[in-house]
Amino acid sequence: MKHLLNLLAAIALLVWGTHLVRTGVLRVFGANLRQILASSMGNRFTAALSGIGVTALVQSSTATSLMTSSFVGQGLITLPAALAIMRGADIGTSLMSVLFSFDLSWLSPLFIFIGVVLFLSTKDGTAGRIGRVLIGLGLMLLALRLVVDATEPLLASPAVKALLGAVSSDVLLEIFLGMVLAILAYSSLAVVLLIAALAASHVIQLDVALGLVLGANLGSGALAVLTTAKSALEVRQVTVGNLVFKLMGVVLVAPLIGLWLRHVQPSLPDATHGVVLFHLAFNISMSVAFIGLTQLVAKAMEKLLPKPTQAAAAQTRPHHLDPSALSTPSLAISCAAREALHQADVVETMMLGLMTVIKEGDLQLAEDLRKLDDTVDRLYSSIKYYLTKISREALSEEESRRWTDIISFTINMEQIGDIIERVLIDVEDKKIKPGRNFSEAGMQEISELHARLVDNLRLSMSVFLNGNVHDAKKLLEEKARFRDLEHAYSRSHLVRLTDNTLSSIETSSLHIDLISELKRINSHICSIAYPILDSAGALAPNRLRSSKLADLN
Structure with missing residues (x-):
């Protein structure tokens, strides 16, 4: 023996x-x-x-x-x-x-x-x-x-x-x-x-x-x-x-x-x-x-092993979290990043559909978009679980930072999806079902904020993918601009209320909540820039370092 x-x-x-x-x-x-x-x-x-x-x-x-x-x-x-x-x-x-x-x-x-x-x-x-x-x-x-x-x-x-x-x-x-x-x-x-x-x-x-x-x-x-x-x-x-x-x-x-x-x-x-x-x-x-x-x-x-038909492919979506890539940590990080971008694509679909629901009052579209939030949540869980199976000891310092960036990015996308879902429910309950409408000026303000939000989301995806410091700086600057717009549009809405504009009075609660939620979404989007700027040494504890920003231009 x-x-x-x-x-x-x-x-x-x-x-x-x-x-x-x-x-x-x-x-x-x-x-x-x-x-x-x-x-x-x-x-x-x-x-x-x-x-x-x-x-x-x-x-x-x-x-x-x-x-x-x-x-x-x-x-x-x-x-x-x-x-x-x-x-x-x-x-x-x-x-x-x-x-x-x-x-x-x-x-x-x-x-x-x-x-x-x-x-x-x-x-x-x-x-x-x-x-x-x-x-x-x-x-x-x-x-x-x-x-x-x-x-x-x-x-x-x-x-x-x-x-x-x-x-x-x-x-x-x-x-x-x-x-x-x-x-x-x-x-x-x-x-x-x-x-x-x-x-x-x-x-x-x-x-x-x-x-x-x-x-x-x-x-x-x-x-x-x-x-x-x-x-x-x-x-x-x-x-x-x-x-x-x-x-x-x-x-x-x-x-x-x-x-x-x-x-x-x-x-x-x-x-x-x-x-x-x-x-x-x-x-x-x-x-x-x-x-x-x-x-x-x-x-x-x-x-x-034939590829699925187009109808089946539409139901099964591309799958980037390849278990076989886990044996090569650098490759697994790339797989997780690709899936994170797919998650962001789903969030973008929700965001684009949100404006259609607000303008046209499409209840079926609203329901479909709310279901997409479940997809965003599943993607977040899958990516997080996949990343936990990558040995942190096997990663270089740069890959370890990328690991953290992916986790942060997916968390932000998951929270944005939750916010959009809540907004859709509010729009259904406070606008579509009661048959109310925003004032013309109010709708224009919401449309402008929404368009800026979509642009910022696409910029954030580019920053996440490429890590460009200039784009990250630009994205963070958008946070301040968006905040200023939110304050300005809140004041203009109050002016319309004092003028006794009927549509503004009926949708006042929804209007204020909506632009506040859009600002929260923008904050999550812009936070993606922080790790990039921090790695470049362009961040002070609470604000951008002006001297560094001058060098980055």
């Missing part, structure tokens, strides 16, 4: 080390990796090369798959290009398994020592994240040594020999077992290295090891499909298409394992090299053979 626990602990350490390397690299190079993938779409061959490089860095073809599928979901790259990237990703993880097959155990203590020093010195900085990567690499090398040491005492066990004998009798069982291991370990790289270590220790026969390797390759594709099961359709097309390529490769190569053992293995120094080089040869051969089929498989995926 003790030896079995030692083996399980070594396997767990190998998986954890792979996880540390993957997450550490994504935290250090996440945005740059995205740029590499997005800029390599000239043709399928450059896309495959970028897949090799990115996967070699993150130590996981699954992570590359999730990153790539997220780009397709956002419309940044096409489905055939994404499938070409995945052909290269499989080669990248194979190359890393070859590298780790060499005796690098002497590097383990060095990597762990340097990594811990860097991590403890600056946990949240780049050096700390590089330290995390070095710790992961050191643990992987240490774990491989521990796997070999822990398997030796198990060889004498009759139960282990009987179990391995049962596995070696069926190649389909070997493939299935390798697939399950890759899914459970969340890393085909860790599983292939484990298989190589077991084969080197003669715990499993070489033909069994090669069958397990094929299963591990299939498992990495299945893992990506499971991870993106609830993602957007475009995302699922990438992962399912990638799984189809892997399945075709396994079907073609499984009958050829005997040829490898007879003609290739005798020229290799040991079983370890036989496993990792078979893994590399499999992925290179399949990538070269299938890269010309990316267009064909992409069309097949579009037929297998």
